[in-house]
Every structure is written in C-alpha cells, then in structure tokens.
Amino acid sequence: MTTNMVMCMGRIAATTIDMQAASSDLLWLMQLASPALPVGGYSYSEGLEAAVEHGLVHDEASAQTWLQDQLHLVQARSELPVVSQAMLAWQAHDVQRLNQLNAWVMQTRETFEIRLQTEQMGRSLLDWLRNHTDVDTERLSTCQQLPPTWPLVFALALTTRAVAARDGLLTTAFAWAENMVQAAIKSVPLGQRSGQRILAALSAEIPSAVDHAMSLNDDQRQAFSPRLAILSARHETQYSRLFRS
Numbered sequence: 001m002t003t004n005m006v007m008c009m010g011r012i013a014a015t016t017i018d019m020q021a022a023s024s025d026l027l028w029l030m031q032l033a034s035p036a037l038p039v040g041g042y043s044y045s046e047g048l049e050a051a052v053e054h055g056l057v058h059d060e061a062s063a064q065t066w067l068q069d070q071l072h073l074v075q076a077r078s079e080l081p082v083v084s085q086a087m088l089a090w091q092a093h094d095v096q097r098l099n100q101l102n103a104w105v106m107q108t109r110e111t112f113e114i115r116l117q118t119e120q121m122g123r124s125l126l127d128w129l130r131n132h133t134d135v136d137t138e139r140l141s142t143c144q145q146l147p148p149t150w151p152l153v154f155a156l157a158l159t160t161r162a163v164a165a166r167d168g169l170l171t172t173a174f175a176w177a178e179n180m181v182q183a184a185i186k187s188v189p190l191g192q193r194s195g196q197r198i199l200a201a202l203s204a205e206i207p208s209a210v211d212h213a214m215s216l217n218d219d220q221r222q223a224f225s226p227r228l229a230i231l232s233a234r235h236e237t238q239y240s241r242l243f244r245s
Contacts, residue, residue: 025161029168032157033175035182039124039150041175044117045183045243046070047228050235052187060194063184064201067177070228071202071209075176078108078223079151080213083172086155087165095142098152105149108223111232113245122148125157135160169210177202186242 035042048066051057057066082101089097109115126148129135135156143156158168177199185195232245 025163028161029163029171033171035178038128039121041121041179043243044245045187046245047231048183049187049241049243050231053238060190063188064198067180067202068205071205074225075173076209076212080169080172081216081221082151083155084165084169084214086152087159087168090156090159102146102149102152105151106147110229113232113236117245118150119147121150122153125153129157166210169213173206173210
C-alpha cells in the first residue's frame with residue numbers, strides 16, 4: 001500500500017469520525033429541545049393561561065402575537081442572553097460568573113409562579129443530567145451549590161457537547177416555542193393546524209431573537225415585562241386553571 005493511499009484512508013477515517021461526532025451533537029440538541037425531556041415544562045404556560053382568562057388571547061392570531069412579543073421582549077432580552085453567557089462561564093468553569101448570573105435570574109423572577117418554574121425545571125434537568133450524561137462531578141457540584149435555575153442548568157447541558165453557542169441558543173428558543181405552542185393549543189383552545197402555523201411563525205423569528213440575545217452585555221440584558229408579571233400574579237389566585245403558571 002502506497003503512502004498516498006494510507007494518507008487518503010486516514011483522511012476518510014477522520015472525516016467519518018467528525019461526521020459521527022457532529023451527528024451525535026445534533027441529536028443531543030434535538031433531545032434537549034424535545035417536549036419529552038422530563039423537566040415538567042408542559043405544566044407551565046408562563047402567563048398565557050391568565051392572558052386567555054382576561055381576554056387578551058382568544059384565537060390563533062392573538063396567540064401568535066402574544067408569543068411573538070414574548071419571544072422578543074422576554075426571551076431575547078432576558079432568558080437567552082443568560083444562557084449564552086452561562087455557556088461561556090461553564091466552559092471556563094467560572095464559578096463567580098455563574099453565581100452572578102444565577103443571582104440575576106433569581107432577582108428578576110417577579111412572582112412566586114415564575115420563580116417556582118425556573119427552580120423546579122432547573123432541579124429536574126439537573127437530576128436528568130446526573131443520570132444520563134457524562135457531566136463531570138465538579139460541574140455538578142458547582143450547580144448543586146446554586147439554586148439550580150433553568151437557564152444555568154440548560155446552559156450546562158448544552159456545554160456537555162461541542163456545540164456552537166448559536167446552535168445552543170436556537171435549541172433553547174425552539175424548546176420554549178414548542179412548549180408555549182402546546183400551552184396555547186390547550187388553553188385557548190386551538191387545533192393542531194393552528195398550533196403548527198404559530199410554531200412556524202415563531203421559528204421564522206427565532207434566529208433574529210437569538211442574534212439579538214448574543215449581542216447583549218450585562219448592562220443591556222433586562223427583565224421588564226410588567227403586563228406579564230401582573231398576569232402571573234393574577235394567575236396565582238385564578239379559580240380554574242390547567243397550568244402551574
């Protein structure tokens with residue numbers, strides 16, 4: 001066998017390994033975005049059920065508008081920037097930075113239900129990671145020392161594989177969108193076709209929301225959605241409800 005043939009076979013083998021690794025990372029992102037992820041996301045509507053109760057959301061068009069606003073005014077300004085910055089902190093194992101981000105998340109949870117969601121889903125994802133991945137014990141120990149909020153634990157999950165930051169945020173945003181569409185289908189209620197149209201509309205806007213989130217620094221990141229906070233507070237005493245938020 002000639003030297004050129006050996007080199008060619010080596011390149012083919014390396015390419016095959018790279019393709020297998022890329023496929024594995026892609027499947028990992030798909031698993032994190034799946035509604036089947038056992039973190040209880042299906043039990044929260046993030047104020048949407050209260051918006052339905054008060055007549056702000058009542059059909060497909062109003063549900064789509066509500067979720068598009070929530071994507072750009074809440075997710076792109078608050079949740080997604082935290083995930084982006086936490087991914088960098090996890091990669092550097094910067095505990096001080098993780099504490100800073102986690103404190104900001106806790107301080108900006110304006111109601112009991114919103115705080116309950118980020119803590120419960122964070123704990124559930126942490127338990128899942130502990131049992132299903134090769135996250136090193138040092139990182140798990142760091143996370144256990146914090147209130148395990150959802151954005152920080154999801155960022156930890158993303159950094160267990162060699163995924164690009166933008167791909168990680170696209171996954172984060174799509175997971176949120178799919179959960180919220182399911183909440184809209186149940187609470188408005190809407191049919192499956194309406195849900196798919198809303199999901200397609202959100203998917204078209206997710207890339208720009210992610211790009212905006214990645215451009216923000218600490219001073220630009222914000223959590224200011226007073227209508228959502230008021231509705232969340234009202235939902236806590238709402239007489240009839242399907243969701244925990």
